[in-house]
Amino acid sequence: QVQLVESGGGLVQPGGSLRLSCAASGFTFSSYWMNWVRQAPGKGLEWVSAINSGGGSTYYADFLKGHFTISRDNAKNTLYLQMNSLKPEDTAVYYCAKDRCLELWGQGTLVTVSS
Numbered sequence: 357q358v359q360l361v362e363s364g365g366g367l368v369q370p371g372g373s374l375r376l377s378c379a380a381s382g383f384t385f386s387s388y389w390m391n392w393v394r395q396a397p398g399k400g401l402e403w404v405s406a407i408n409s410g411g412g413s414t415y416y417a418d419f420l421k422g423h424f425t426i427s428r429d430n431a432k433n434t435l436y437l438q439m440n441s442l443k444p445e446d447t448a449v450y451y452c453a454k455d456r457c458l459e460l461w462g463q464g465t466l467v468t469v470s471s
Contacts, residue, residue, distance in 0.1 A: 358382035358460060360452050365465030372442050372469070378435040378452030378462060386410075386430035388455045392437045394448035395464075404450070405437065442469045 364376040378390070392404040405426040406415045414426050425438040435452050447469050454460040 360454065360460060360462035362450065362452055362462045362465040365450060365467045367468045367470065368442055369471050370443055370469055373438070373440045374442065374467060376437040376439065376450055376452075376465060376467070378437075380433045380435065380452075380454070383454070383460075385428075385433040390426075390428060390435045390455075391453045391458060392424075392426060392435075393451045393453055393458070393461075394446075394467075395451070396445070396448040399448075402448075406456070407435070439467070442467075444469050 359381055361379045362376060364374060366374065368374050387409055389406055389408050391406045393401055394404050395401050404417055405424060407426045407428055411428045416424065423441040427436045428434065439446065447467060449464040449466050451464045452462050
């Protein structure tokens, strides 16, 4: 079964950190670019970050200002998003998505940044 399953979300205080994971199955993970996309409450989808198939090239939305890091472990078929210095405006459901065309999405994991 082709699927993506996110995990690692939760409640964190402002300034805290979380690491999200996205477990891939049913396809050759190492052959595809991967993305993180988020949706804040009441707002539209917002692309966050992408990584190429080998993990050597990464891309970020300008608004992140360097406080998120995308990575992948192709041996474990897993994508990661390390989020540091979290702010209340980072509160959102975070989705991983397959390939540059975002052709497959996971169910999302909720990150809530609040004191």
